[in-house]
Amino acid sequence: MELSIIDSLKAGGKKLTKARKAILAVLEKNALPITVAEVHAGLVKARTNVDLVTVYRNLAMLQELGLVNAVGFHEGQMRYEVVHGRAHHHHIQCRGCGKIIDLMLCPLKKLTKLIEEQTRFSVDGHALEFFGWCPQCR
Ligand SMILES: [Zn+2]
Ligand SMILES: [Zn+2]
Ligand SMILES: [Zn+2]
Structure with a gap:
């Protein structure tokens, strides 16, 4: 619980x-x-x-x-x-207007495993934010 x-x-x-x-x-x-x-x-x-x-x-x-x-x-x-x-998630921010959107997904499970294998670290977190131009600013 x-x-x-x-x-x-x-x-x-x-x-x-x-x-x-x-x-x-x-x-x-x-x-x-x-x-x-x-x-x-x-x-x-x-x-x-x-x-x-x-x-x-x-x-x-x-x-x-x-x-x-x-x-x-x-x-x-x-x-x-x-x-x-x-839920755990990531974000994307517009470089023009600064608008932020939640990305309700995490594609990093496979990569985390690979990093643990290569570094012998125990990974317990990560930071990943995306940048770009929103439909109004592009
Ligand atoms: Zn924008
Ligand atoms: Zn968020
Ligand atoms: Zn994540």
Whole structure:
């Protein structure tokens, strides 16, 4: 059975503080990965008074617990999305307008096996994002 977010936080020895709960709520409202500034804006909108440093620190903690996923599009900043209740997936971003789409697939099982065989690493994660031009921008 999958752990609830609260159970996961307890297992990690962390309390579900008001700030963490609010950050998870903001992320859960967004289907796509958002920037730290967008998380912060969402908190302000929800009348949760948390500064940017606290948002960064809590996002790092939630990521460590596997509740939040950091996504990099080479924008000079990371984006974040909630992991809980969502299947493993990848993303594509438009180089023109910045639009992001979830790709609900993962083609990397075979490659992971090959990498493990070649490196004797035990692979437990990967990052793969696609870039291109959306129909409106191409
Ligand atoms: Zn576009
Ligand atoms: Zn996503
Ligand atoms: Zn994958």
